[in-house]
Amino acid sequence: MRHLLSAADLDRQEIIEILDLAEEMAQVLHRPIKKLPALRGRTVVNLFFEDSTRTRSSFEIAGKWLSADVINISAKGSSVSKGESLRDTVLTVAAMGVDALVIRHQASGAPAQAAQWIDAQVVNAGDGMHEHPTQALLDAFTMRRHFRGRAGEDGDGPTDFTGRTVASVGDITHSRVARSNALLLRTLGAEVIMVAPPTLLPSGIDSWPVEVRTDLDSVLERADIVMMLRVQRERMSGGYFPTPREYTVGYGLTRDRLARLRPEAAICHPGPMNRGLEISADAADAANSLVLDQVAAGVAVRMSVLYQLLGGADEDADHARATSATVKETIR
Amino acid sequence: MSAYLITGADLAGSGRGDLLIIDGRFADPADAPADVERIDADGLVALPGLVDLHTHLREPGREDAETVATGSAAAARGGYTAVLAMANTNPVTDTAEAATHIAALGAAAGHAQVVPVGAITKDLAGAELAELGLMARSAAGVRVFSDDGHCVADSRLMRRALEYVRAFDGVIAQHAQDPRLAGPDACCHEGEISGRLGLPGWPPAAESTIVARDVELAELTRSRVHVCHVTTAETVEVLRWAKRRGVAVTAEVTPHHLLLTTDEVLGYDPTYKVNPPLRPAEHVAALRAALADGTIDAVATDHAPHARHDKEHAFADAAFGMVGLETALGVVIETMRDALGWAGIADRMSAAPARIARLAEQGRPLRPGEPANLVLVDPSARAVVDAARSASLSRNNPWHGRELPDPVVATFWQGRRTFARDSAAV
Amino acid sequence: MSDRASDAATAASRVVMDAEQIARACARMAHQLLEANRGADGLVLLGIPTRGVPLAERLANAIEAVEGVRVPVGALDITLYRDDLRQNPTRAVGHTRLPVELDDAIVVLVDDVLYSGRTVRAALDALGDLGRPRAVRLAVLVDRGHRQLPIRADHVGKNLPTASSERVQVRLAELDGVNEVTITREVAQPSETEGDVG
Numbered sequence: 001m002r003h004l005l006s007a008a009d010l011d012r013q014e015i016i017e018i019l020d021l022a023e024e025m026a027q028v029l030h031r032p033i034k035k036l037p038a039l040r041g042r043t044v045v046n047l048f049f050e051d052s053t054r055t056r057s058s059f060e061i062a063g064k065w066l067s068a069d070v071i072n073i074s075a076k077g078s079s080v081s082k083g084e085s086l087r088d089t090v091l092t093v094a095a096m097g098v099d100a101l102v103i104r105h106q107a108s109g110a111p112a113q114a115a116q117w118i119d120a121q122v123v124n125a126g127d128g129m130h131e132h133p134t135q136a137l138l139d140a141f142t143m144r145r146h147f148r149g150r151a152g153e154d155g156d157g158p159t160d161f162t163g164r165t166v167a168s169v170g171d172i173t174h175s176r177v178a179r180s181n182a183l184l185l186r187t188l189g190a191e192v193i194m195v196a197p198p199t200l201l202p203s204g205i206d207s208w209p210v211e212v213r214t215d216l217d218s219v220l221e222r223a224d225i226v227m228m229l230r231v232q233r234e235r236m237s238g239g240y241f242p243t244p245r246e247y248t249v250g251y252g253l254t255r256d257r258l259a260r261l262r263p264e265a266a267i268c269h270p271g272p273m274n275r276g277l278e279i280s281a282d283a284a285d286a287a288n289s290l291v292l293d294q295v296a297a298g299v300a301v302r303m304s305v306l307y308q309l310l311g312g313a314d315e316d317a318d319h320a321r322a323t324s325a326t327v328k329e330t331i332r
Numbered sequence: 333m334s335a336y337l338i339t340g341a342d343l344a345g346s347g348r349g350d351l352l353i354i355d356g357r358f359a360d361p362a363d364a365p366a367d368v369e370r371i372d373a374d375g376l377v378a379l380p381g382l383v384d385l386h387t388h389l390r391e392p393g394r395e396d397a398e399t400v401a402t403g404s405a406a407a408a409r410g411g412y413t414a415v416l417a418m419a420n421t422n423p424v425t426d427t428a429e430a431a432t433h434i435a436a437l438g439a440a441a442g443h444a445q446v447v448p449v450g451a452i453t454k455d456l457a458g459a460e461l462a463e464l465g466l467m468a469r470s471a472a473g474v475r476v477f478s479d480d481g482h483c484v485a486d487s488r489l490m491r492r493a494l495e496y497v498r499a500f501d502g503v504i505a506q507h508a509q510d511p512r513l514a515g516p517d518a519c520c521h522e523g524e525i526s527g528r529l530g531l532p533g534w535p536p537a538a539e540s541t542i543v544a545r546d547v548e549l550a551e552l553t554r555s556r557v558h559v560c561h562v563t564t565a566e567t568v569e570v571l572r573w574a575k576r577r578g579v580a581v582t583a584e585v586t587p588h589h590l591l592l593t594t595d596e597v598l599g600y601d602p603t604y605k606v607n608p609p610l611r612p613a614e615h616v617a618a619l620r621a622a623l624a625d626g627t628i629d630a631v632a633t634d635h636a637p638h639a640r641h642d643k644e645h646a647f648a649d650a651a652f653g654m655v656g657l658e659t660a661l662g663v664v665i666e667t668m669r670d671a672l673g674w675a676g677i678a679d680r681m682s683a684a685p686a687r688i689a690r691l692a693e694q695g696r697p698l699r700p701g702e703p704a705n706l707v708l709v710d711p712s713a714r715a716v717v718d719a720a721r722s723a724s725l726s727r728n729n730p731w732h733g734r735e736l737p738d739p740v741v742a743t744f745w746q747g748r749r750t751f752a753r754d755s756a757a758v
Numbered sequence: 759m760s761d762r763a764s765d766a767a768t769a770a771s772r773v774v775m776d777a778e779q780i781a782r783a784c785a786r787m788a789h790q791l792l793e794a795n796r797g798a799d800g801l802v803l804l805g806i807p808t809r810g811v812p813l814a815e816r817l818a819n820a821i822e823a824v825e826g827v828r829v830p831v832g833a834l835d836i837t838l839y840r841d842d843l844r845q846n847p848t849r850a851v852g853h854t855r856l857p858v859e860l861d862d863a864i865v866v867l868v869d870d871v872l873y874s875g876r877t878v879r880a881a882l883d884a885l886g887d888l889g890r891p892r893a894v895r896l897a898v899l900v901d902r903g904h905r906q907l908p909i910r911a912d913h914v915g916k917n918l919p920t921a922s923s924e925r926v927q928v929r930l931a932e933l934d935g936v937n938e939v940t941i942t943r944e945v946a947q948p949s950e951t952e953g954d955v956g
Binding site: 001017021024027031032033035036037038307308309311312313 | 835837838839843844845846847848849850851852853854856883886887888889
């Protein structure tokens with residue numbers, strides 16, 4: 001795997017490998033020495049053009065627990081205000097000899113563009129409205145544990161996502177999490193339903209491999225997982241919906257709706273939550289809320305991703321061997 | 333000044349003939365002096381010098397991206413003998429002095445006739461009319477006014493502008509983009525690709541609703557309106573409806589909108605970021621049909637040079653625009669030659685724009701007595717476009733690496749050869 | 759270790775341990791473990807994937823048969839501690855399962871083949887990050903020599919002198935359907951697969 005720019009970059013086998021490895025990595029959390037030597041000598045730069053303490057520290061811990069050298073660069077405002085182009089900023093960082101760039105940017109496509117310009121490997125940590133593949137992976141990790149009864153059992157589980165229904169509810173148009181999740185969950189075999197008021201459904205969504213609904217109540221009982229997406233209050237100035245209370249009545253996970261979920265269903269939210277707007281306090285803190293599990297999963301999943309990218313030889317290196325598939329097979 | 337005898341050229345599709353150029357005009361070939369420079373144009377087509385209604389020359393303000401001299405040199409390479417330079421310079425061309433200055437720069441460079449476009453509103457702010465009359469009376473003789481880059485969204489202001497320019501046969505050229513439907517961030521045709529890529533959408537209705545309003549205003553004011561860079565089938569329908577009613581509306585389309593589709597932005601390459609954006613294939617087809625049947629009157633390049641660092645940003649942050657003066661004729665030949673023929677190409681790229689811009693010396697027939705504005709074209713030459721081989725200062729070229737017709741052999745403006753490709757024939 | 763008999767151009771393969779010999783070797787090693795440790799107290803068996811894991815289970819069974827005590831059994835995957843990660847495409851990581859805390863335990867690493875010693879070196883590094891065992895012992899089914907590091911096994915099922923060009927494969931019923939140890943003379947270069955590097 002050279003870059004992770006989109007959830008569509010991964011096929012089903014790759015996703016499962018990442019999730020299985022994340023289960024192994026998750027053990028590190030409970031060890032006295034939170035260190036694995038696998039990425040020793042590798043240098044990872046978190047190049048964040050957009051603030052995100054949570055995602056950035058998650059990547060930072062992930063890199064450090066794998067013994068990589070991790071550097072955080074907050075490029076917010078610096079390049080644009082000084083007139084430095086994105087290309088110059090990326091090339092300058094890459095010229096320091098880094099192995100991987102983890103990039104978050106407010107513009108869709110920036111990590112993909114960066115990958116064209118440099119030799120280093122690129123992880124998309126969230127680009128505009130486009131994608132957030134590691135978030136989708138940690139969501140899938142969390143859901144899989146839930147489906148497996150939170151036992152984290154090893155061995156071949158059932159086809160965990162086949163026949164499952166995941167409902168994504170909220171501002172789909174502006175949600176990179178929704179896009180990545182739709183792609184990833186479909187690859188894993190789940191059914192995806194996207195629910196939003198018509199003004200918050202992106203153009204062309206009818207061509208996505210998802211079911212589209214504007215009525216939340218009609219899909220509640222079908223959902224194994226309800227993924228509530230954050231609705232930004234700023235969207236009101238764009239006229240997407242009249243008032244927060246109208247939004248909550250139509251699309252919020254209220255106490256009433258919480259009660260109507262199937263007993264074995266679970267609730268997810270990528271955070272940060274607007275308690276009382278898209279998700280009631282009752283739902284956020286409910287027994288079947290996986291929100292905290294999602295947060296905990298972040299480091300393990302990102303460790304897994306960083307290892308997949310950097311743990312072996314550079315793909316371009318001459319001494320990379322052609323027997324990679326069989327080498328992997330050997331271990332299994 | 334040199335005299336040229338051009339022999340055996342196909343004269344804009346009307347048959348083979350000879351052309352004598354003396355003292356800036358065409359003359360009877362029989363009167364050729366003995367020391368005339370002979371040009372064997374056997375196999376070549378002669379077209380009236382092309383006229384571009386829509387060019388950005390960036391001077392004053394962004395001379396790092398282009399100057400009047402380099403832009404008009406690029407124009408001559410593309411077969412153009414006249415370019416209309418849009419007003420969104422820095423400072424904006426909203427006074428007689430600014431317009432005169434630009435015309436003088438063009439005359440000094442001597443590559444083509446440079447005609448400044450005057451801003452409709454002061455500083456392109458969309459609030460108050462600029463000194464349209466003074467610009468018209470100036471030595472620059474401005475007749476085309478545009479806030480291009482910005483839409484005149486205020487209906488009352490648009491009405492006043494249309495009414496006002498009637499006094500001097502001016503034309504208001506509208507950049508049709510309703511800012512409430514497609515704001516400054518909108519950068520991708522609103523559709524499947526914008527939704528998937530997460531790029532702010534630019535719906536066709538943002539263009540067609542403004543055009544629909546403007547044709548009504550043109551009829552109300554009995555004045556002329558021109559629509560810049562039409563990109564949608566919806567707008568084409570509005571134009572057809574308006575022309576049926578006899579409204580004095582004209583329209584232009586760019587070469588890139590005749591060939592490139594929104595698929596080009598799939599890799600987030602800012603080379604393909606342009607305003608208005610590239611559209612899906614069904615719109616491209618509608619534009620070609622409209623140019624063929626005259627619903628769209630002219631091809632205009634919207635040549636928009638940008639310094640490299642202004643394009644090397646994330647797609648949403650990068651500057652809008654593509655260079656196009658040197659490749660325009662090649663793209664039109666590639667897409668429209670069968671539908672238009674050489675006579676049609678001559679009309680859409682020379683006669684019609686000259687008429688819209690009221691340029692008396694441009695777009696004239698290739699006949700004795702007319703001004704010698706001419707481009708010699710090799711109809712079969714093709715080449716792979718190399719962005720670096722350009723007279724423009726900028727390299728934001730969407731055609732780089734593509735094979736296209738490479739038709740321009742020589743360009744003559746006012747009887748002076750302003751461009752000659754290295755070849756034995758010329 | 760993968761079943762790669764197909765790799766060998768003209769394989770001359772011979773069985774050096776059959777099912778009965780393997781079983782006896784396990785029984786003997788179990789006795790030795792108990793003798794050296796003076797009983798089962800504190801013993802924790804950690805098998806190194808892949809075939810070290812079922813071997814560890816077998817040893818635990820044998821210990822239980824003799825001593826009547828079930829010692830904790832787990833798995834210790836050492837992929838992330840390998841010294842050759844950078845020389846190959848990204849390797850898949852196996853499962854680690856620690857049945858108990860390792861502080862003060864007598865950890866017995868269990869593997870099928872001891873070869874260069876690098877796998878055991880990696881296992882020792884891994885153990886260092888997991889706790890502080892009172893002691894670490896090594897039990898292997900086959901020691902085929904050719905050590906590249908100063909590592910030795912405490913308990914060996916069978917000493918098997920080999921040439922580097924030969925390939926040693928352990929097959930266990932739990933994974934391969936059959937119990938046997940074979941040596942194969944390969945025409946091609948010996949490849950550094952999991953089993954051989956042990």
